[in-house]
Amino acid sequence: MSAKKEQQIIKKLLSWYENSARDLPWRYDHDDLGNPYHTWLSEIMLQQTTVVTVRDYFHRFIEQWPTLEDLAKASEEEILTAWQGLGYYSRARNLLKCAQIVRGEYKGLFPQDIQELLKLPGVGPYTASAIASIAFKGTTVPVDGNVIRVMARLHSFKIPLPDLKKDIERLVVCYGDTPKPGNFAQGLMDLGATVCKPKKPLCKSCPFQENCCAYATNLQQEIPYKRDKPQKPTRFGKAFLITDHQGCLLIRKRPGKGLLAHMMEVPSTIWSEDREAVEKSFEELCGEGKITSLDKKVKHTFTHFHLNLDVYYGGANDFSPRCKTTKWVRTSDLHHYPLPTLMKKVIKAGVVS
Numbered sequence: 001m002s003a004k005k006e007q008q009i010i011k012k013l014l015s016w017y018e019n020s021a022r023d024l025p026w027r028y029d030h031d032d033l034g035n036p037y038h039t040w041l042s043e044i045m046l047q048q049t050t051v052v053t054v055r056d057y058f059h060r061f062i063e064q065w066p067t068l069e070d071l072a073k074a075s076e077e078e079i080l081t082a083w084q085g086l087g088y089y090s091r092a093r094n095l096l097k098c099a100q101i102v103r104g105e106y107k108g109l110f111p112q113d114i115q116e117l118l119k120l121p122g123v124g125p126y127t128a129s130a131i132a133s134i135a136f137k138g139t140t141v142p143v144d145g146n147v148i149r150v151m152a153r154l155h156s157f158k159i160p161l162p163d164l165k166k167d168i169e170r171l172v173v174c175y176g177d178t179p180k181p182g183n184f185a186q187g188l189m190d191l192g193a194t195v196c197k198p199k200k201p202l203c204k205s206c207p208f209q210e211n212c213c214a215y216a217t218n219l220q221q222e223i224p225y226k227r228d229k230p231q232k233p234t235r236f237g238k239a240f241l242i243t244d245h246q247g248c249l250l251i252r253k254r255p256g257k258g259l260l261a262h263m264m265e266v267p268s269t270i271w272s273e274d275r276e277a278v279e280k281s282f283e284e285l286c287g288e289g290k291i292t293s294l295d296k297k298v299k300h301t302f303t304h305f306h307l308n309l310d311v312y313y314g315g316a317n318d319f320s321p322r323c324k325t326t327k328w329v330r331t332s333d334l335h336h337y338p339l340p341t342l343m344k345k346v347i348k349a350g351v352v353s
């Protein structure tokens, strides 16, 4: 595509954005730069999560921690508790680390340079570009799923995902020459989310209709092509709702590394594809105790596997294994603890709430 056409596309998108931008709580007037703290926080929350879900969380975080300084002083448990339900909890832990580094090493001000931004925990190439373009007028266009889809259709790329991403990253360099890089980046995100949607794109309302190669060849539903994804394995396990005579529930802290690190959970066996290994773990944990099956299954899907947990209940004397991090908690106080969605489902299955 010629430089003239690229400029035409930039102009069309900026003008569309002026009139059609989504009203999002972390955005400001179209001519203003984004607040770096708000831009960073929203972009971290938006990784793997929809705008609809993020809105409320964003409001709550800003209310609880109005500035980066406030957030940097929070405890990890406070952040994890506020993050409950958003999933991918490493984001929450990195949020705190990042806030502390920006406060300590950058005098509380986010760096403007992409390479510096990339050094911060939880900030990858997409988030660094988004912060740089939206908050500092940097000219690198952030490439997320929406941008890949719009650009792949506009230029009719036939390469399947995920390889396609690299080509789009090379392509968008040509679109960096704009007076309003933040608006251009956000315009692409919005166009992908509201017009050039994954299914049934609204080509009749699209500012790019005349320039779009996929539309011209009626391939807009097909592009971007996808390679078949490998099937996720299923792991099995047994989770225990152990209560004492006061009706308190036994919970424990997960290890500091790996899946759901530092979150709270009810005790459970190992989670494994090998059912025999799960049974062995069950015997080791429960021995002769009177642990009873609730005859309820909880299903949950993580990035790399599905999990099926059988739910059991028992009394304090039936379940001996304890560790330093186990504690008895009144069910009415559970909301003060960072419980991942999976554990909320397990507790709900036992109607302990």
Ligand code: SF4
Pocket: 150, 153, 154, 195, 196, 197, 201, 202, 203, 204, 206, 207, 208, 209, 212, 213, 214, 215, 220
């Ligand atoms: S014309 Fe259709 S396929 Fe092309 S960019 Fe616009 S919405 Fe997407």
